[in-house]
Amino acid sequence: MSIVTDNPFLRLSGAVQAEGIDLGVAAHYGNPMIEQRHLLAGTAIVDLSHRGVLSVSGPDRLIWLNSVATQRLDRLEPGESAETLLLDGTGRIEHDIRVLDDGTTTWLLVEAGELPGLHAWLDSMRFMLRVEVADRTAEFATIGSMAADPAAESASVRLAAAAPNGLPLVWHDPWAVVTRGGWQYAAPEGHPAADWRWSEVLVPREELVVLVARVESADSGVAGVLALEALRIAAWRPRRATEVDQKTIPHELDWLRSAVHLDKGCYRGQETVAKVHNLGHPPRRLVMLHLDGSDTVLPLHGDEVFAEKTRPEAEAGWRVVGAVTSAALHHELGPIALAVIKRAVPVSVPLEVHSHGEVVAASQVVVVPPGAGAAADVPRLPRLGVRGL
Structure with missing residues (x-):
């Protein structure tokens, strides 16, 4: 993977560098709450220049990508955005990829930590097809x-998108609606994705200095990744780097709505996707948590979620049912989090999160309901030896 250093955004007044998976860009610029409002209003940009960019060229690129991906990509039109997952043989998520084709090249936008493994795996799968995979991170930076x-030209942020083949490289997140061939487990009424208008623009990396100069002259607003994370969590939007572990399948995160096409051809892990969706239930499910903010404790990734036991009554207490995947302080909702918990946890049962040595009360908002899956209307066969009356 290309190593990118000396980010000019980190030289802006008030910039505080993020840690962990977002190391290399700003967590905030002094006021994450105000930054959330500006970002939501479309008057601020987010520096995501630490993210990875791969290009796939060659006449067989879309057919090839379609053969390994969960999303249908062979009919992707120039300028059309898509999201896809790559699964292992048992249906567990290995990669999440934001996909954009400009008619000549397909562009894959990925988390920095995913790029080396994804690049190597794609290279190993080319066989005799006419495709070439290249790391373009040193040339192009992602701005959200x-x-x-x-x-x-009329937009308040006015990003000069790269267009190496004549078409501006702007990826529009499909999360706002259920994509063709997808499926939503969450209740459609009041789904917060309706207000999620996220885009990612590839700009020439040398353009970052120009963008910083415009921010300094107050010609454009800027927000850090903390603001983005708060809005993402409120939209129930999963992120590979936070919501996914070694056991995650797409159904658990309601990711069939944007990244899986249920009627496309074969791909690795398809059997699990079809079986769980049509006949079974995902073993875990995504919830959003409203957290008690009286102790000003914001949980960390991996903090355990506990549920109150409802039976047997003689063994009253609390049991571990899952873990927090992301948490943030939202400008309207207060402290919120995404968590993955066991499917069978009742919707009404009290929850709490153990973090920093404290116990934080939590109430769940159902994203993936306990009954998710089993979408096929399969008639029950009578048991042998049982006669109808």
């Missing part, structure tokens, strides 16, 4: 925005 069209 919630502006309606961040690459338009």
Whole structure:
């Protein structure tokens, strides 16, 4: 993977560098709450220049990617955005990829930590097909925005999108609606994704200095990744680097709505996807938690979630039922989190999170319901030896 250093955004006044998976970009610029509002209004950009960029060229690129991906990509039109997952043989998530094709090259936008493994795996799968995979991270940087069209001249953020083949490289997140061939487990009424207008623009890396100069002249607003994370959590939008562990299948995160096409051809892990969706239930499910903010404790990734035991009554107490995957302080909702818990945990049962040596009360908002899956209407066969009356 290309190593990118000396990020000019980190030289902006008030910039505080993020840690962990977002090391290399700013967590915030002094006021994450105000930054959330500006980002939501479409008047601020988010520096995501630490993210990875791969290009896939060659006449067989879309057919090849379609053969290994959960999303249908062989009919992707120039300028059309898509999201896909790569699964292992048992249906567990290995990679999440944001996909954009410009008619000549397919662009894959990924987390920095995923790029080396994904690049190596794609290279190993080329066989005799006419495709070439290249790491383009040193050439292009990712900038995020919630502006309606961040690459338009009239947009308040006015991002100069790269267009190496004549078409601006702007990826629009499909999470806002259920994509063709997808499926949503969450209740459609009041789904927060309706307000999620996220886009990611590839800009020439040398353009970062220009963007920073515009921020310094107050010609454009800027927000850190803490603001983005708070809005993402509120939209129930999963992220590979936080919500996924070694056991995660797409159904648990309601990821069939944007990244899986249920009617496409074969791909690795498809049997698990079909079986769980049609006949079974995912073993775990995503919830959003409203957290008690009286102790000003914000949970960390991996903090355990406990549920109150409801039976037997003689063994009253609490048991571990899952873990927090992401947490943030939202400008309207207060402290919130995403968590993955056991499927059978009742919707109404009290929850609590143990973090920093404290116990934080939590109430769950159902994202993936306990009854998710088993979508096929399969008639029950009578047991042998049982006669109808």
